[in-house]
Amino acid sequence: MELAPSFLARAGWHVKEAAKPEALEGLLRQVWTEGCRPWPDIPLSQDAFIACLATHTPCPSVGVGIPGLFAQLTPGDLYLACACAEGIPAALAAFERRYIASIPATLAHMKLTEAMIDDVRQRVREHLLVRDDGPPRIAEYSGRSPLANWMRVVSVRTALNLLRAAREEDTVGDDAVLEFLPASDGDPETEAIQRRYQGEFRQAMEEAFAALPSKPRYLLRLHFVDRLSTTKIGALFNVNQSTASRWLQSAQQAVHDETRRLLKERLDLSSQEFTSVLRSVESQLDLSLSRLLTEA
Template structure:
């Protein structure tokens, strides 16, 4: 028995019973075998693999038990990531072939130029594989979801960050997103109200969008800027389509509610006048958010 003691020393678990130690040893041997099976040409040591596994494995609960802790693991992906973190050439070459080369297909919906795709690939390589004063970021991969999904999220974030940086050369941050208001719907009364309170509406929507936390802001960008369906957004976050749809609806509703609240707080109007203003802007909130984010 050698894997269990090495694992326990890293994981910080307390397992004293001989039966539990034997069970843990058996599970670790199985995970090791499953991990190296897809990569027979990548010479990763058991010690390195077990150390990585221990870093990312939570302590077992009474309900899950030792075996349950490893139930959601993808051993082959963790093996490759661990070998890449160790700088093993065969692993880096395999990661390049299987994952880096697939980035253009992953980002196909974004309609990026080849030069931009090259920059994305290079930034992903540097972000995940280059060792600086800390271990490569790929060592943070836990193996709890497929490596392809994890890399997809990293690639999309990298591409969006690059696009955002390019936009900021001509505009300042998220304020540029809220520069434009939607075209009027043609009703003279609505147009008059929108013209009169255009500045207040723009400021309220800007503040409402800025008040969002990073996750809903990211969801809205994925949906309105990158035209990702809720099915694809769900795949990025490893959740089903209904969950992604619920997240997106919640983010939109938060912007809507905060915009209404700020308008009511800031406009010194009678109840009747405010109702007219609110009716005018409410009919435009979804269109406003869509157009604002798309035109950013």
């Protein structure tokens, strides 16, 4: 197969190299040889590779020429990406071994949970390799930088998007949670106290939630919103069930303690009056926390 005519037809531009088909043919065959050399077990056709190469080769600028453009390529990486875009099983397997498997090391500095890393891996697979209405996104790789660098950018960006989404969920969840205040037990005195100090209680509860570090907030959401058992939460964080249970109890207690502290600090009441107020709301704190998070 002659590569030059196929390349020029797909590139969509004409340069002086087109008048020297033998020279262009030699350049293309060199790129082809360098591309397939690292992947002898991946059966990508010459035609598919040349089509991919032409798609990602811009019109040469004055003084650069096609040799200069080809010198910028990483042919082996472009070959693998083209083969993945074609859906060749051996290429997909090689991509999984070399690049998907390296995502945990790439993201190690971000200190993500194992579950989050698994989510990143799956999303990167879907983002790059799954066909939608057109070619998979890996077909956008041009070969002009190492595929490892390109993958690092994709992986970190995916992880950051997941973290951003998780923070937004937590924020939305907390706002919705705090719409629910303790239910009245029907006692007129308790109802009067709760009505009188409802604003203070709400503010204290809001700030108690806000004061929690991200991990306890996440744990509470997993337990009350996603309804994960402490056994499943333990598996998620690679700890045993008793440790997960202790973490949850600590998070709940932190909300209770901070709410009580803020109320005591802000209500100008005698010890006896504060004890009465605290008794009326404290009896509802556990129920409130469960209801708030469950309804969020």
